Amino acid sequence: MSASPFEHPFLSGLLGDADMAPFFSVEADVGAMLAFETALARAEAAEGIVPAAAAHRIIDALAGFEPDLAALQAGVARDGVVIPDLVRQLRAAVGDEAAGFVHLGATSQDVIDTGLALRLKPALALLGRRLDAVVGALDALQARDGAIEVMGHTRMQAAIPVPAARKIASWRDPLARHRTRLDAVAAGVAILHFGGAAGTLEKLGDKAGAVTRRLADLLDLAPVDRPRHSERDGVAELASWLSFVTGSLGKMGQDVALAAQSEVGEIRLSGGGGSSAMPHKVNPVGAETLVTLARFNATLLSGMHQSLVHENERSGAAWTLEWMLLPQMVMAASTALRHARALVGQVAFRPLENGAVGAPARDARS
Structure with a gap:
């Protein structure tokens, strides 16, 4: 017996799936979250919310980013969700004034x-x-x-x-x-x-709709009227x-x-x-x-x-x-x-x- 027979060293021979498992790996999870943050910086820069130089710095830093998984684990234990500590790590990786534009409005x-x-x-x-x-x-x-x-x-x-x-x-x-x-x-x-703190994207003002459409296009996902x-x-x-x-x-x-x-x-x-x-x-x-x-x-x-x-x-x-x-x-x-x-x-x-x-x-x- 094990907590997850889908990933167990030998039970996975019966119940696992080597083709599907990678989509639920920590690498895929982190990669998808970084894709969101990168696309967000691009979309907000295109709408003039984030300075172009800051967006470039964010994009470059996230391209080679490797998270501290132990810190993420501790952060989830504290916050109940991974993003607060992930964003902290991302801002530290970006550095300088550009760090303040990471995760803006999300x-x-x-x-x-x-x-x-x-x-x-x-x-x-x-x-x-x-x-x-x-x-x-x-x-x-x-x-x-x-x-x-x-x-x-x-x-x-x-x-x-x-x-x-x-x-x-x-x-x-x-x-x-x-x-x-x-x-x-x-x-x-x-x-x-994409809705921000309570689904209203209040930090983006009248640019909320435009950023949403750009972000959806960059990620090849469908935009919806509200989150x-x-x-x-x-x-x-x-x-x-x-x-x-x-x-x-x-x-x-x-x-x-x-x-x-x-x-x-x-x-x-x-x-x-x-x-x-x-x-x-x-x-x-x-x-x-x-x-x-x-x-x-x-x-x-x-x-x-x-x-x-x-x-x-x-x-x-x-x-x-x-x-x-x-x-x-x-x-x-x-x-x-x-x-x-x-x-x-x-x-x-x-x-x-x-x-x-x-x-x-x-x-x-x-």
């Missing part, structure tokens, strides 16, 4: 939420590519095995024969719908968070989507595990896990992992919905809850898609023997 949540948006964009693009790969693999499975007649089951009992295509479609089609929804979900989180510091529907919708994806994959995993049972044998798996005590076994590890990750994300989703309750203009409690839950949900979805792609490649449907498997129940009521 607040901690602007930097952290925008930094998250910058990291979620490529993370969601990766999930989209993996969804495409799983759907494509299921299309290939259907083309090969779709006409094979297998037993349909209702309420865990043999019902009537159905084509394998019927089962494959119940795995594929929800994933295709989730893929269609992804663009809207991604648009809901790929936004600029969404306490409006968390975007990240909650993402969490719901992540749970939809893992839930649909979990349904596929459960079906495969049941059909591959020795006593059933409707599906043959070309690969699986071994047993330390029973060498004859081939355990459906990939299928089981899909079920686990579906249940994991379904559990965390309720916590993300709790984080919708932000009191007034900003909540420390609800915000911190997001930090704890959302990265794990993204990792779980990415890992599930990785396992799903491999699992589909291992599946082969077996035709019914003598027209039936088991004895269908006499009462076919659903």
